[in-house]
Amino acid sequence: MFGKLKEKLKNWAKKVSEKAKETEEVIEEKSAEKLKKESKKKSKEKKKSEKIEKELVEEAEEKLFEPSTKEIEEKEEIKKFEATKEIELPMEYNTGAQKFEPDLEKLKEKIEEKISEPEKSKPGTESFFKRVTSKISKVKISEEMFNVYAEELEMLLLENNVALEVAEKVVYELKEKVVGKELLKKEVESEIQEAFKEIIRGILVDPFDIIKRIKEKKKNSKDPFVMIFCGVNGTGKTTTISKIASHLKSKGISCVLAAGDTFRAASIEQLKTHGEKIGVKVIANDYGSDPASVGFDAIKYAKKNLIDCVLIDTAGRMHTSKNLLKEIEKMARVCKPDLKIFVGESITGNDAIEQVKTFNFEIGIDGIVLTKADIDEKGGTALSVGYVTKKPILYLGTGQEYDKIEVFNKEKFIEKLGL
Ligand SMILES: Nc1nc2c(ncn2[C@@H]2O[C@H](COP(=O)(O)OP(=O)(O)OP(=O)(O)O)[C@@H](O)[C@H]2O)c(=O)[nH]1
Numbered sequence: 001m002f003g004k005l006k007e008k009l010k011n012w013a014k015k016v017s018e019k020a021k022e023t024e025e026v027i028e029e030k031s032a033e034k035l036k037k038e039s040k041k042k043s044k045e046k047k048k049s050e051k052i053e054k055e056l057v058e059e060a061e062e063k064l065f066e067p068s069t070k071e072i073e074e075k076e077e078i079k080k081f082e083a084t085k086e087i088e089l090p091m092e093y094n095t096g097a098q099k100f101e102p103d104l105e106k107l108k109e110k111i112e113e114k115i116s117e118p119e120k121s122k123p124g125t126e127s128f129f130k131r132v133t134s135k136i137s138k139v140k141i142s143e144e145m146f147n148v149y150a151e152e153l154e155m156l157l158l159e160n161n162v163a164l165e166v167a168e169k170v171v172y173e174l175k176e177k178v179v180g181k182e183l184l185k186k187e188v189e190s191e192i193q194e195a196f197k198e199i200i201r202g203i204l205v206d207p208f209d210i211i212k213r214i215k216e217k218k219k220n221s222k223d224p225f226v227m228i229f230c231g232v233n234g235t236g237k238t239t240t241i242s243k244i245a246s247h248l249k250s251k252g253i254s255c256v257l258a259a260g261d262t263f264r265a266a267s268i269e270q271l272k273t274h275g276e277k278i279g280v281k282v283i284a285n286d287y288g289s290d291p292a293s294v295g296f297d298a299i300k301y302a303k304k305n306l307i308d309c310v311l312i313d314t315a316g317r318m319h320t321s322k323n324l325l326k327e328i329e330k331m332a333r334v335c336k337p338d339l340k341i342f343v344g345e346s347i348t349g350n351d352a353i354e355q356v357k358t359f360n361f362e363i364g365i366d367g368i369v370l371t372k373a374d375i376d377e378k379g380g381t382a383l384s385v386g387y388v389t390k391k392p393i394l395y396l397g398t399g400q401e402y403d404k405i406e407v408f409n410k411e412k413f414i415e416k417l418g419l
């Protein structure tokens, strides 16, 4: 399920992360190289200026008390004074006086030695290269680099049934999240995946709990909870109704099914067969009769028999057929359903997006069931169908059997995408 999108997103994140590492390494190495060169140049300049300074001092010593040398001399004196503090006083034995006396010659030598020692690196400067090296393990994804791969990302999303507006949103938000951000090298790929996760979380609409809604209605009213299912031909409406009724029954919620497809041959028998198999009553009328009245009859039956929930089947209709859309709008007016649920196929891609948009525009849907997710390799429809309508996916159909239905869960979906 959804394997293609999962694989493609993973590969893309890996590729971008590898590229980011490569590119940034070169940049950092370059800058390290540059810094080394600069530092060499500076130390050369420093040595040169020290040499000049020394010459100046010597010159100044020759020109004693000249005002121009005064400062240099003072500095030199301070240096000497500081050096004497660190030097142990050398002693020599004066045989004449028969005692040890300070060896002034040696002291002078030692002072000279001390002050000509190279200056120790100041705090902050010694960790400089260390800082550069630590920077090497961090990378930044540049805007230019991201743009190169953005088109590829958009294409792979579109190829995997993600609607254009959703693909554009993913690319835009990912750019906002990763471009220019300093990332640890080893974390680039996971950071991209984390960003994907967050974006997808924002795109998917939070589903509501149908069972909770049914129970709430039951608490406050004697009327049953009514759901009407619509969609184009063959998407799995009848099968989904049976699956949901079976699921509700297992949760202690009683149901009745309304055979509202009075148009397609054998549709009534099909629903009756399902009803028998799951042990749920089916209300039906003749073929060609008004589907709204079948729904109405089923609601009446539920009220009379204190049944919690009515699920109304409808004939498949193309989203391009205005007349048939009017018919379902009439059914909605008569039956006043608590939920109008669109049933679409996960595998249909962009067509499913167009269908759901039209049904939503014409009758205002409340939620979506995406069927055949078990045979959907791509996964993009599930990502987009809610976003374009701002309505939640409530269930995923994952097979032909009655138990092959999953309550839609955002986090599980993200997990299925391998993120
Ligand atoms: N693999 C798979 N097949 C499904 C799923 N849901 C439904 N089907 C199959 O899809 C086919 C059509 O299902 P129906 O329930 O008759 O579809 P429908 O929307 O009621 O069709 P019409 O009434 O003709 O518009 C059947 O063969 C179902 O078994 C699903 O989640 N996974």
Ligand SMILES: [Mg+2]
Residues within 6 Å of the ligand: 237, 238, 239, 261, 267, 313, 314, 315, 316
């Ligand atoms: Mg049907």
